[in-house]
Amino acid sequence: MYSFLEKLGSLGSSRSETISSVSEDNNNGSMATIIVPDVVPSPVEDCQRLHKAFEGLGTDEKDLIKVLGHRNASQRKEIRETYLQLYNQSLIDALQSELSGDFRKAIVLWTMDPPERDAKLANEALKMCKKGVKYLKIIIEIACATSPDHLMAVRQAYCSLFHCSFEEDIASHVSSLPLRKLLVGLVSSYRYEREVVDLAIANSEASTLNEAIKTKKLDQDHVVWILSVRNFYQLKATFECYEKNYGNAIDKDIKSSGKGDLQNLLGAAISCIELTEKHFAVVIKESVAGLGTDEDSLTRGIVTRAEIDMVRIKEQYRLLYKGSLDADVIDDTSGDYRDFLMTLLGKGI
Amino acid sequence: MYSFLEKLGSLGSSRSETISSVSEDNNNGSMATIIVPDVVPSPVEDCQRLHKAFEGLGTDEKDLIKVLGHRNASQRKEIRETYLQLYNQSLIDALQSELSGDFRKAIVLWTMDPPERDAKLANEALKMCKKGVKYLKIIIEIACATSPDHLMAVRQAYCSLFHCSFEEDIASHVSSLPLRKLLVGLVSSYRYEREVVDLAIANSEASTLNEAIKTKKLDQDHVVWILSVRNFYQLKATFECYEKNYGNAIDKDIKSSGKGDLQNLLGAAISCIELTEKHFAVVIKESVAGLGTDEDSLTRGIVTRAEIDMVRIKEQYRLLYKGSLDADVIDDTSGDYRDFLMTLLGKGI
Numbered sequence A, B: 001m002y003s004f005l006e007k008l009g010s011l012g013s014s015r016s017e018t019i020s021s022v023s024e025d026n027n028n029g030s031m032a033t034i035i036v037p038d039v040v041p042s043p044v045e046d047c048q049r050l051h052k053a054f055e056g057l058g059t060d061e062k063d064l065i066k067v068l069g070h071r072n073a074s075q076r077k078e079i080r081e082t083y084l085q086l087y088n089q090s091l092i093d094a095l096q097s098e099l100s101g102d103f104r105k106a107i108v109l110w111t112m113d114p115p116e117r118d119a120k121l122a123n124e125a126l127k128m129c130k131k132g133v134k135y136l137k138i139i140i141e142i143a144c145a146t147s148p149d150h151l152m153a154v155r156q157a158y159c160s161l162f163h164c165s166f167e168e169d170i171a172s173h174v175s176s177l178p179l180r181k182l183l184v185g186l187v188s189s190y191r192y193e194r195e196v197v198d199l200a201i202a203n204s205e206a207s208t209l210n211e212a213i214k215t216k217k218l219d220q221d222h223v224v225w226i227l228s229v230r231n232f233y234q235l236k237a238t239f240e241c242y243e244k245n246y247g248n249a250i251d252k253d254i255k256s257s258g259k260g261d262l263q264n265l266l267g268a269a270i271s272c273i274e275l276t277e278k279h280f281a282v283v284i285k286e287s288v289a290g291l292g293t294d295e296d297s298l299t300r301g302i303v304t305r306a307e308i309d310m311v312r313i314k315e316q317y318r319l320l321y322k323g324s325l326d327a328d329v330i331d332d333t334s335g336d337y338r339d340f341l342m343t344l345l346g347k348g349i
Helices: A004-011 A018-023 A043-054 A061-068 A073-087 A091-098 A101-111 A112-131 A134-144 A149-164 A165-173 A177-187 A197-213 A221-229 A232-245 A250-255 A260-276 A276-288 A295-305 A312-321 A326-333 A335-344 B004-011 B019-025 B043-054 B061-068 B073-087 B092-098 B101-111 B114-131 B134-144 B148-162 B166-173 B177-186 B199-214 B221-229 B232-246 B250-257 B261-274 B278-290 B293-305 B309-319 B325-332 B336-342
Strands: none
Touching: A004 B293, A018 B309, A043 A073, A043 A091, A043 A221, A043 A312, A043 B293, A043 B336, A061 A101, A061 A221, A061 A335, A073 A101, A073 A134, A073 B073, A091 A295, A091 A312, A101 A295, A101 A335, A101 B232, A101 B261, A112 A149, A112 B336, A134 A149, A134 A260, A134 B278, A149 A165, A149 A177, A165 A177, A165 B004, A165 B221, A177 A221, A177 A260, A177 B221, A197 A221, A197 A250, A197 B336, A221 A232, A221 A260, A221 B166, A221 B177, A221 B250, A232 A260, A250 A260, A260 A276, A260 B261, A276 A312, A276 A326, A276 B092, A295 A312, A295 A326, A295 B250, A312 A326, A312 B043, A326 A335, A326 B336, B043 B061, B043 B073, B043 B092, B061 B073, B061 B101, B061 B336, B073 B092, B073 B101, B073 B232, B092 B101, B101 B114, B114 B148, B134 B148, B134 B177, B148 B166, B148 B177, B166 B177, B177 B221, B199 B221, B199 B232, B199 B250, B221 B232, B232 B250, B232 B261, B250 B261, B250 B293, B261 B278, B278 B309, B278 B325, B293 B309, B293 B325, B293 B336
16 A cells, blocks of 8 residues: 555546646646647637538548547537537537447547536436446446536536436435435535645544444444545545554455445445545456456546546556556457547547 | 415525526516616726725725625625725725724625625634524525525635535534534535425425424434435425424424424524525514624624515515514614615615
């Protein structure tokens, strides 16, 4: 495990930034893998090229990738707005109607406004959550691996898109009360964002968490409160204190305490908070491991992190699996879908 | 009690609107009592007049009132920004240093950005809350009598001003776990804002609330969840169902169940949600009733509602107390403080 200070140092830029800071960061020493050209065509030029790619009998997928795969969030926003003005059609609708399969899903998610994209991912996850707790981990990611302002924007987008609040929809789909309480707590958080750590609180809350794990009372109010209210720096310090004081990493102790869904989701939350890039390295590895590919998870991992911390995710992937994330993605994908993902990974067309 | 539909009809405009809609509404059939002139001087002209009022030996308080008391939230924002540019000093700081007493408190709160003002009121309330639960009612008002977007903006402002999250500060000041849980739940809400009511849910949740009241388990998760997640229209329907199905108004049953702080705060939350203008009519009446005046409550009631729903608060005041809010304020105040409050009430200088 890294030392606390090393981990703190790496935390700042590993969370989702607001759109404006993403765009400022791009190609400027950031942890993004997408490549934005030094001279970016105007939104009108980009839209004309996209519109031309849709014309005729077939669609020119390569041109779609060459434009959209090399624009950051704020540039894509301008493109969406300009496209609607020029052609009186939503660019997202055009992509939906002209494309198909995994490539369509990936480029549509990439082109959407990030808070709307996450609201859509969360809504689909809730509809699927009866089929397995893995879907609820997507909500954990949105709550624990993004910035407080982004999470607020996701809640606003959720209300606009689905005509109820995010929390109400969690409650109507998740029947288990402990899971519901954890999820509602996490998505309702608006954490302080700067580095403020109180070591006395870290020790005391490590002890509270240890008590809850030992007595198998993981659903108690204190646990949810600590994980959903404390700032990410404070929580990293608490997890560090936990390991120092009780001998094991907290996620290991949670896993040992039982194999239920609650343990599973708490583990995901801690993993997102403790080392976001490691969490996503695992998400991507699991999506390509074994026979077959979990394209939805692979797409989500790459699309949501490509302009945030993909450089670090690749490093973690190398450390954990002694292999290359790029190579594994190439192995498991093909066609336009592969070209697009590799473009987001900084190795495409 | 009004019928459910009548109440629904009156709800829409009684909550805090976002700043832009406040400014659109002013002098335009809104429920605000402040009077903005048809032709508003430019922010530069307003600032010059304010700056002149500060000059010389004494301050010209009347001029401060004549400018700031007749500008809506977005105009005051422009004035603050322009003042800082012109004189390299914050207008709030100038008011703080040149004025004193209740007039200063009132005009400073009025001049602040509304989310910052509420963050400041909440912070002061938390510091005072050991002295009585009445201070925590201020937090209930901010959570339950304002719009979801305003509440989000208050949480953002709280982080900026006080270097921790609103929820963390609630927990560090409120030692009672049931109160803390209720307050954190309410301030973390981001409710759906449009009129969506499910009568089956209203009946079922009225029953859950009745069960909690009967068994004196008001601190259970379900109660907090219902009050902090459901949209305001849905909650009003739930309260109506409660009265229909169980014979008494829900706040009456809560009061009968005990006289603790939790009952007190739950009553305040229900009162803010059920009929916001009635809640504030009571706040203002209690601040002027009997010997002496509670200037802080009086100021808060008028400053926070003058451009939202003060017309309706005055109507409620007349219905409840058979007297005039304006006359009672005049009776209990004097000097510049009175002139300023009366200006916000639409009857000033």
